[in-house]
Amino acid sequence: MIKKEIRIFFTALMFFTRIPCPPNTDHSEEYLNRASKYFTLVGIIVGSLVALSYWLFSFIFTADISILLSFVVSILITGAFHEDGFADVCDGFGGGWSKEKILEIMKDSQIGTYGAVGLLLIFALKYIALYHINTQIMAITLISAHAISRLTAVSFIYTQQYAREDLLSKAKPLATKMRHTDFAVACIFGLAPLFLFANDCVFLVLIPLLLLKLYFSRYFKKWIGGYTGDCLGAIQQMAEVVFYLFLILLFRYL
Numbered sequence: 001m002i003k004k005e006i007r008i009f010f011t012a013l014m015f016f017t018r019i020p021c022p023p024n025t026d027h028s029e030e031y032l033n034r035a036s037k038y039f040t041l042v043g044i045i046v047g048s049l050v051a052l053s054y055w056l057f058s059f060i061f062t063a064d065i066s067i068l069l070s071f072v073v074s075i076l077i078t079g080a081f082h083e084d085g086f087a088d089v090c091d092g093f094g095g096g097w098s099k100e101k102i103l104e105i106m107k108d109s110q111i112g113t114y115g116a117v118g119l120l121l122i123f124a125l126k127y128i129a130l131y132h133i134n135t136q137i138m139a140i141t142l143i144s145a146h147a148i149s150r151l152t153a154v155s156f157i158y159t160q161q162y163a164r165e166d167l168l169s170k171a172k173p174l175a176t177k178m179r180h181t182d183f184a185v186a187c188i189f190g191l192a193p194l195f196l197f198a199n200d201c202v203f204l205v206l207i208p209l210l211l212l213k214l215y216f217s218r219y220f221k222k223w224i225g226g227y228t229g230d231c232l233g234a235i236q237q238m239a240e241v242v243f244y245l246f247l248i249l250l251f252r253y254l
Helices: 002-016 029-057 063-078 081-095 099-107 113-131 135-159 180-196 200-224 229-253
Strands: none
Touching (some): 002 029, 029 063, 063 081, 063 113, 081 113, 081 229, 099 200, 135 180
């Protein structure tokens, strides 16, 4: 049982990142169907590595440069997995006016105008928001953001239907419904980093994240009948930004 869970975890780590895994780890559909419960744990790992890189860079460079370099580290670790999904969603929903057209555009590997503008804006939002975060809480901010943003994405797998009938996308193995126990595991890892903050009001971030989830659940269902792997990546990126913006408001007004 423990060996199986370890293998499921490494399957998740291999699928969601470029971090080296044991040689016997593969993309077995059996394990990938259960791997989404460790999506938030992978977020903790990615966030920790990004936070570590920021801390190391801060000894050499100013805060603004350290933030940008930490972005580079994040992209190298994940292979821009979620950023790619966000760009595809911008292109698909920006340029498509039917389910078939939206899904067709999102499958195109080339980035369009909507995707390029979307990436520019979301990176700018991340950068400016992090620049205004107190450096003393930067580490726990990055770890928490990467974990809880992935929990927001996982909630779509738990509650929503998969959109592609042909299952031809990066989320094919994750398209099945999550078990209640698997979602509980994802919630534990997704929420755990928030306890590192001294202010319990940080848990209020669940309100805007829930609103984000509810809005895009309806939006994706209206246009394509559910979610795709690209949609999950887009939600992760937007939830990460929402978390940063919420912290700025929290520590300014509460």
